[in-house]
Amino acid sequence: MDKINYYLVDASILPDVFSGVVKAKELLLSGEAPSVSRAVKMAGISRSTYYKYKDAVFEYNSDDSDETATVNATLRDNAGVLSALTNEIYRAGANVLSVNQSVPVNSVAKVSVTVRISQMTMSVEKLLENIKSTDGVTAVSLL
Numbered sequence: 001m002d003k004i005n006y007y008l009v010d011a012s013i014l015p016d017v018f019s020g021v022v023k024a025k026e027l028l029l030s031g032e033a034p035s036v037s038r039a040v041k042m043a044g045i046s047r048s049t050y051y052k053y054k055d056a057v058f059e060y061n062s063d064d065s066d067e068t069a070t071v072n073a074t075l076r077d078n079a080g081v082l083s084a085l086t087n088e089i090y091r092a093g094a095n096v097l098s099v100n101q102s103v104p105v106n107s108v109a110k111v112s113v114t115v116r117i118s119q120m121t122m123s124v125e126k127l128l129e130n131i132k133s134t135d136g137v138t139a140v141s142l143l
Contacts, residue, residue: 020043021043021049073131073139074139085137088130093119098112
């Protein structure tokens, strides 16, 4: 298999079709465009251009790479505990990226919540304090 090479290139020097491909992918992902046909029309590119480059052109966003945290918690198997935990994350201004929860064993479940912390309105330490004080949370740590 051939080695894949990647280059980080300023979009201003690339042909406009690459920006159009990125725009079409965003329109599809957000749901603004219900189909590829509609997305390419809105982005001002052809369907063939989209299909030619869709798997090779991506927008680079450096803000996403290092501003995440993973909260690990142990929750009692009671209704609403996970909801209360995610509510604390919401109140802190963090954005939930993924949630993984184990099946409860001995009336407790392990949960791992990965969050984007770049827009938080409080410190991570304060968020952990708030989660620890949530009814039904028996342990919490940050990864």
